Amino acid sequence: MLPSSTVENYLKAIYVGETHLTGGEQLVPMGQLAGALGIAPGTATTMVKALSESGLVVYEPYNGVRLTAAGQKLAARVLRRHRLIELFLVQVVGMKWDEVHDDAEQMEHVVSDRLIERIDEMLGQPEVDPHGDPIPTADGQLPHRTLESLLTCPLHTPVTVARVTDQDAAFLRFIESHNLKPGQTIEVEARDDVSDSVRLKGANNALMTIGARAASKLLVTG
Amino acid sequence: MLPSSTVENYLKAIYVGETHLTGGEQLVPMGQLAGALGIAPGTATTMVKALSESGLVVYEPYNGVRLTAAGQKLAARVLRRHRLIELFLVQVVGMKWDEVHDDAEQMEHVVSDRLIERIDEMLGQPEVDPHGDPIPTADGQLPHRTLESLLTCPLHTPVTVARVTDQDAAFLRFIESHNLKPGQTIEVEARDDVSDSVRLKGANNALMTIGARAASKLLVTG
DNA sequence: GATTTAATTTTGATTACTCAAAATTGACAA
DNA sequence: TTGTCAATTTTGAGTAATCAAAATTAAATC
Structure with missing residues (x-):
């Protein structure tokens, strides 16, 4: 049986949740999953038990959930x-990068494999999306780059923005208007723990x- | 409340059904509706009653259903x-005309107004789709052309294919392979009621x- | 007018997904 | 060890959409 949009969303949320796990953690907590999907915790429990029955996830009551190989492939x-x-929506259709998330969220569940392959071909088998997020390969591998954030990269050294890990439209518009999109070169001038802020020099030497x-949320390469 | 995909499909089927009504008929019969949607007749009855409650259709038990102004607008x-x-999928993405129906069927319910407007713009406010079917305007008008079919058009007279009223992929491939797509010029040589067939001369003088x-299903203009 | 038939409607049930609120569990602190 | 608390699970209920099969209706035939 092919998975419903709902099931696909659960698997995707668990998949992304797993990549955010820190340290020795193995399982995505139910609360985090429910939060990511915007559903009541009890609903997540019920659904995850069903996914477990289908062999898509491993569920440990009170501990959390992780994907099986089959679940990972689908996710x-x-x-x-x-x-x-x-x-595709940015490059071919000409939409702005802060406009495309919701359409992609819906289309991902319904378009044919043929259309996806055609898109992949048109774009030349791209490795990252407009936010710099890596695109899993057709055989289900998620390429991993080790990137530093603006909180950890070296000071006074030119770095290139590689990835913006927040889909919020307002945030993306802020990034764009300040010339901080992936590909642009910037430099961290200073960090201040007390004021909880970071001082940057942008592409055009603009300070902010x-x-x-x-x-x-801004990840860079040296 | 925004209509579900299911509701949209019912309205669309009724809308298309209305355009096929012949003579003095006003209502789409429930059986025809259920057939078009591939659902059990009882399901159609239940759903149409609900649509009637919402003011999207007028339902006359045992007679059939038609759209209200509100229903027509949505359809x-x-x-x-x-x-x-x-x-869009044919012109921009480069898919074949016999491949796009199913993707469009799904995408029509989920893509944003913004994406649709962008597509409309990219295509230059087109009037017909790849099959020659007229595209309703943004304000809900369905342009109507009076076309003749190959069963009624004059004999031995060049005519241009304007519309193919069947979405079946095998049929569309047949049409394409015989150079009978919209825009191509052909001529009806003869009709034979006994053998239930029509003899044509194609673009390259090919007889078939x-x-x-x-x-x-082939509609033409003089 | 009575009867048959085809279309339609009704009935009863099922599946998938969801929530709110009550009950439970496990971990940590006292 | 016991109590507290937050996270989680369970319970009971609801919505949307569907089907199969029984009941009904309208129309057509006799």
Whole structure:
């Protein structure tokens, strides 16, 4: 049986949740999953038990959930579709990068494999989407780059923005208007723990100060 | 409340059904509706009663159903989306005309107004889709051309294919392989009621014979 | 007018997904 | 060890959409 949009969304959320696990953690907590999907905790429990029955996840009561190989394959497929569609909407259709998330969120569940392959071909088998998020390969591998955030990269050294890990439209518009999109070169001038902020020099030598929370969402390469 | 995909499909089927009504008929019979949607007759009855409650249709028990102004507006919107998406997938994405129906069927319910407008713009406010089916305008008007079919057009007279009223992929491939797509010029050589067939001369003077049922699906202009 | 038939409606049930609120569990602190 | 608390699970209920099969209706035939 092919998975419903709902099931695909659960798997995707668990998949993304797993990549955010820190340290020795193995399982995505139910609360986090429910939060990510915007549903009541009890609903998540019920659904995850069903997914477990289908062999898509391993569920440990009170501890959390993780994907099986089968679940991971499906999740990677959905994420691949999402990111290819986002890039397509920006590159081919000419939409803005802060406009494409919701359309991709819907289209990822319904378009044919043929259309996805055609998009992949048109875009030349791209590796990242407009936000710099890596696109899983057709066989379900998620390429991993080790990137530093603006909170950890070296000071007074030119770095290139590689990834923006927040889909919020207002945030993306802020990034764009301040010339901080992936590909642009910037430099961290100073960090201040007390004021919880980071001071940057932008592409055009423009100086700006952003909060630490925002800075943590900007990933760069040396 | 925004209509579900299911509701949109019911409205679209009723809308299309209305355009097929012959003579003094006003209402789409429930059986025809259920058939078009591939659902059990009882399901159609239940759903249509609910649509009637919402003011989207007028339902006359045992007689059938028709759209209200509100229902018509929604239906035209869905049909517009469907046909714009089909044309987009052919013209921009480079899919074949026999491949796009299913994707359009799904996408019509989920893509944003912004994306549809962008598509409309990219295509230059087109009037017909790849099959020659008219695209409803943004304000819900369905342009109507009076076309003759190959069963009724004059003999031995060059005519241009304007519309193919069948979405079946095999049929569309047949049409394409015989150079009978919209825009191509052909001529009806003869009709034979006994053998239930029509004899044509194609673009390259190729002669062919097709059945009356197929011929009725090819609409032409003089 | 009575009867048959085909279309339609009604009935009863099922599946997938959801929530609110009550009950439970496990971990940590006292 | 016991109590507290937050996270989680369970319970009971609701919505939307569907089907199969029984009941009904309208129309057509006799």
